[in-house]
Amino acid sequence: MRSFWKSGALIGALAGLALVLAACTSGGGGSGGNTITAKKGGFAFEPATITVPANQPVTLTFKNPDTQIHDWRVRGTGLPEEPTLYAEPGKQETKTFTFPKPGEYVIYCSLPGHEASGMVGKLIVK
Numbered sequence: 014m015r016s017f018w019k020s021g022a023l024i025g026a027l028a029g030l031a032l033v034l035a036a037c038t039s040g041g042g043g044s045g046g047n048t049i050t051a052k053k054g055g056f057a058f059e060p061a062t063i064t065v066p067a068n069q070p071v072t073l074t075f076k077n078p079d080t081q082i083h084d085w086r087v088r089g090t091g092l093p094e095e096p097t098l099y100a101e102p103g104k105q106e107t108k109t110f111t112f113p114k115p116g117e118y119v120i121y122c123s124l125p126g127h128e129a130s131g132m133v134g135k136l137i138v139k
């Protein structure tokens with residue numbers, strides 16, 4: 014009886030810990046998840062402008078319901094690698110980025126002709 018109670022308490026404690034851990038991971042960068050969608054049948058990002066906090070991990074998802082490949086890139090952040098989300102038709106990609114410098118940055122799709130067709134946006138880091 015006594016040992017049964019003990020193991021129950023242990024399981025309860027572990028479940029509580031798991032909940033705390035889950036809450037921490039899903040909390041991420043404070044602002045939660047941001048989703049950008051490539052406009053189906055057009056050259057546009059929806060939303061075109063997104064705002065994220067500086068110097069905090071931000072998790073972004075890029076969804077592509079269109080019939081051709083698109084990507085979502087940020088120009089001029091000063092990061093060694095241009096932040097990029099890439100999605101084939103019907104797919105999506107999620108990554109976590111940290112943008113160190115506050116400012117406004119140009120977002121574009123790097124596939125040939127897409128930026129020229131208006132597939133651009135703005136990232137505001139503050």
Ligand SMILES: [Cu+2]
Nearest residue numbers: 083122124127
């Ligand atoms: Cu595109």
